[in-house]
Amino acid sequence: xSKRKSKKNDKQIITIISFIIVLATAILGGELFLKTDKNSExxxxxxxxxxxxxxxxxxxxxQADSILVSNKDETMLIDAGNNENGKDIVDFIKSKxxxxxxxxxxxxxxxxxxxGLDDVINSDLEIANVYMPKIQTNTKTFEDVLxxxxxxxxxxxxxxxxxxxxxxxxxxxxxxxxxxxxxxxxLSSIVIRLxxxxxxxxxxxxxxxxxxxxxxxxxxxxxxxGHHGSNTSSSQNFLNQVKPEYAIIMAxxxxxxxxxxxxxxxxxxxxxxxxxxxxELGTITVISDGKTIEVK
Amino acid sequence: xxxxxxxxxxxxxxNNISETEKITVNNEKISQNEIELAQKLDAIxxxxxxxxEDNIVVLEDRITQEIINININELPNExxxxxxxxxxxxxxxxxxxxxxxxxxxxxxxMNDLWN
Numbered sequence: 001x002s003k004r005k006s007k008k009n010d011k012q013i014i015t016i017i018s019f020i021i022v023l024a025t026a027i028l029g030g031e032l033f034l035k036t037d038k039n040s041e042x043x044x045x046x047x048x049x050x051x052x053x054x055x056x057x058x059x060x061x062x063q064a065d066s067i068l069v070s071n072k073d074e075t076m077l078i079d080a081g082n083n084e085n086g087k088d089i090v091d092f093i094k095s096k097x098x099x100x101x102x103x104x105x106x107x108x109x110x111x112x113x114x115x116g117l118d119d120v121i122n123s124d125l126e127i128a129n130v131y132m133p134k135i136q137t138n139t140k141t142f143e144d145v146l147x148x149x150x151x152x153x154x155x156x157x158x159x160x161x162x163x164x165x166x167x168x169x170x171x172x173x174x175x176x177x178x179x180x181x182x183x184x185x186x187l188s189s190i191v192i193r194l195x196x197x198x199x200x201x202x203x204x205x206x207x208x209x210x211x212x213x214x215x216x217x218x219x220x221x222x223x224x225x226g227h228h229g230s231n232t233s234s235s236q237n238f239l240n241q242v243k244p245e246y247a248i249i250m251a252x253x254x255x256x257x258x259x260x261x262x263x264x265x266x267x268x269x270x271x272x273x274x275x276x277x278x279x280e281l282g283t284i285t286v287i288s289d290g291k292t293i294e295v296k
Numbered sequence: 297x298x299x300x301x302x303x304x305x306x307x308x309x310x311n312n313i314s315e316t317e318k319i320t321v322n323n324e325k326i327s328q329n330e331i332e333l334a335q336k337l338d339a340i341x342x343x344x345x346x347x348x349e350d351n352i353v354v355l356e357d358r359i360t361q362e363i364i365n366i367n368i369n370e371l372p373n374e375x376x377x378x379x380x381x382x383x384x385x386x387x388x389x390x391x392x393x394x395x396x397x398x399x400x401x402x403x404x405x406m407n408d409l410w411n
Contacts, residue, residue, distance in 0.1 A: 083361045111346045111356055111363060134410045138378040138398045139344045139356045146405045156410045183377055185347065230349075256365045257349045 054170055054196040058224070058276075058284040059092055061085040063252030063259070064112035067203060067224065068093060069194065071168030076103040077120065078192065078203055079113040083141055086119025093125060101125055103165060103172075106132040107205030108188045111141045121148035129165075133178035133188035134158040159190060161215075169290075170196040176207070176214050186227060187211060193220065197290020202242060204233065212238035221293055222246040222286065223273070229260020239271050246295060247273040248284060255279070299382055299391035303331050322372035324387040334384045341383040342391075344398075345375060355381060 057068040061081030066089050069076040075098050080089050093101070104127050106114045114132075118141075121127060130149065134156075136142075149156060163174040172194045179187035189205030200218070204226030212226075212235050223244035226233030228251045247268045249260045260277070268275055276284050276295055285296040303321055318325035334340050343355040343364070351368045353375060368375070371388050375381070380395040381388050 082363065111354070134406065136378070136399070136402055136406060137344075137346070138380065138395065138402060139346050140358045140361055141346070141356055143398075143402055143405065146402065146409060149409050150405070154409075158410060185377060257352060 052169070052289075054168070054194075054199070054288040054290070056201065056222075056286040056288075057092070058248050058250055058278055058286070059089060060278045060282040060284075061089065061116075061250075063228065063255040063257070064115065065107070065205070065224075065228075065250045066116070067250075068096075068098075069167055069170070070096070070098065071170050071196065073100075074102045074166070074168040075100065076105065076167045076172070077101050078105045079107055079205070080116035080120050082112050082115035084115070086116025089116050090119055090123045090125065093120075099126060100128065102128045102167060104130045105190055105192070106130070106145065107190045107203075108133060108178075108185045109135060109137045109139075109142045109145075110185055110206065111139055113205065114145050115141055118144040118148040121145070121152055121154065127152065127154060130154050130156045131159050131190055132156050133180065133190060135178065135180050135182065135185060135188045137182075137185060167194070170194050175202075175217075176211050179210060179214075184208075186232065189226075193218070196288050199288040199290060199293050201286075202244070206230075206233070208232040209235040209238070217241040219243050222248065225249045225260070225264070225268070227259075228255075228257075229264045230257070231261050231263060234264050234267060236267060239267055239273075243271060244268075244273045246286070246293060247275045248286075249275060249277045249279075251277060251279040253279045299389055299393065300331055300335060302393070303389070322374075322389045324372075324389065326384065326387055326389075330385045339385075342394075343381040343383065343388075345377050345379045345381060347377055348375075 052072060054071045059066040059068060064081040064085060065079040066081040067078040080086060106117055159174040161174055161177045165172050172192050175191040175193050178190065181187045186206035186208050187210055189207040189211065191205060191207050192203045194201040200220040201222045202220040203224045206227040208227060209232065217238060220242050223242055225247050229249045251259045265275060278284060287294045303326065315328045318327045342358045344358055346354045346356045352365045353368050353371055355364050355366060357364065372390050375390065380391045380398060382391050
């Protein structure tokens with residue numbers, strides 16, 4: 001009986017010890033596991049953060065526009081510089097490891113905005129959607145873009161005010177309807193506002209005051225200043241509404257048109273915007289984590 | 297009828313003018329000799345008006361696609377975006393016939409592409 005009892009006691013002890021071991025293993029192992037998990041999470045977080053941040057490159061293409069927006073493997077290219085910039089833009093995009101352009105935007109058919117679009121379309125980059133206003137011009141540059149689109153069997157959408165689409169986690173909205181005036185193609189500019197977390201961006205193309213007057217503008221953190229800082233755009237009333245903290249001006253060094261105009265620089269300064277110019281800085285890269293904007 | 301035939305017709309219709317006498321087309325004075333020489337030398341440049349920035353007309357060379365800037369005062373008064381311009385012996389003329397031809401061709405291409 002006592003033997004039996006002691007055996008029973010032994011069993012109990014073994015059970016208790018086993019339990020303690022299991023418990024200890026669970027706690028220690030768990031903690032270890034948790035630690036590894038935390039570590040991997042930390043590693044993952046840091047890599048995720050860099051992947052998940054919104055990146056906007058204002059590519060230095062001289063007296064012209066080209067802007068690459070990317071988030072979570074999705075991209076948008078707004079304009080493609082002058083004719084001679086096409087190949088450099090394709091190389092720039094590919095150097096970022098990008099193989100697909102989800103939205104290709106030709107804001108309006110002036111040669112300093114659509115010049116390199118044919119090279120982008122004819123490259124081996126995959127293109128999903130093409131947005132351009134349906135307005136004609138007669139340049140060889142424009143015809144080359146049309147031929148490239150046909151060659152790649154791509155269709156074009158002329159977006160309307162209120163149209164929305166996403167680039168990764170960023171929400172994009174077309175802000176105005178194109179004003180179709182053959183004598184002033186700037187007025188047909190596709191204007192896009194992008195919201196990423198708490199940060200917002202407004203890409204004006206070459207939109208002018210006539211376009212600015214058509215709606216009430218929400219306050220926006222970063223403004224790609226319309227028409228390279230020309231007097232035709234960035235009216236005081238418009239800037240009062242947008243109140244940008246950052247103003248990006250895309251212009252060529254010593255350009256023939258005297259852009260950006262001092263009057264516009266004064267207006268932007270007065271409203272408290274920090275001005276960044278591609279003619280002074282070259283390519284400007286802007287990073288947003290949804291809370292803060294960093295200009296490089 | 298292209299720009300040159302038009303120009304020649306205008307020159308020839310003028311009574312009593314010699315080959316070297318100049319008449320005014322698109323605010324420019326030009327003679328039949330200048331036109332024929334330019335044609336022979338293949339020295340006629342062709343441009344499209346891409347845009348007008350203040351008093352600067354931005355022209356696209358249709359062959360090289362180079363962009364050149366010309367003061368608006370050096371160009372015909374009625375110049376507008378999309379015009380086809382020919383440069384003969386340093387003078388610029390609007391080629392209305394070629395403008396219409398190119399305009400029609402591009403219009404047809406556009407109609408196939410937009411959703």
